[in-house]
Amino acid sequence: MPKTKLDREFYTRSDTLVIAKELLGKYLFTRLDNALTGGMIVETEAYLGATDRASHAFGGRYTDRTRMMYSLGGTAYVYLCYGIHDMFNIVTGEEGSPHAILIRAMEPTVGIEIMQARRKIHQRTYRLTAGPGAMAQALGINVKHSGMDLCGDEIWLEDHEISIPDADILASSRVGVAYAGDDAGLPYRFRIRNNPWTSPAK
């Protein structure tokens, strides 16, 4: 089966919600510390830049932390949450448009022992990569990788020609964004129906 790395054109398209859905079933890999780890994306969440109250870039906010969100599509945006968790996002759209997609969970396929060691988990459990902080930790991603080009060879995505039918994509409201007012209820969280590797948060 053909496996092709997602190229710049995939990320620079303008419809972030479409990209967020298309990312389901794609594969995410990291080759960090000379170790290959990765798996299939099963849950994503879209943040629509300056017009989205839940986005860090709402209103065009531009700070040291959010600067990377304005990069060209296909750039990593990683930030620290609750002082503990590194959250991995994929920037989309053209340069200057601060859209991003949070990768919330994946089904691990490659380098499982390495991911277990990074997570200090030594049993087979869905907890390994369910939830954005847990998944980034398993992949070895941290805030130092913010701004990294996802068309390079340290963090990248691949199309394995798995397509998720619309009927198997569940859309629901985003998690942990109650502060976003009217935008909190928008159905921008997507996951694969009946996939046990999706994150536990409601």
Added chain:
DNA sequence: ATGTCGATTTGCT
């Protein structure tokens, strides 16, 4: 300069 709080996870009651 200082205070508040988060796009979460984990462990314990």
Added chain:
DNA sequence: GCAAATCGACATA
């Protein structure tokens, strides 16, 4: 099921 953990970004002064 609930609350602690933990620190830097951001807002306010």
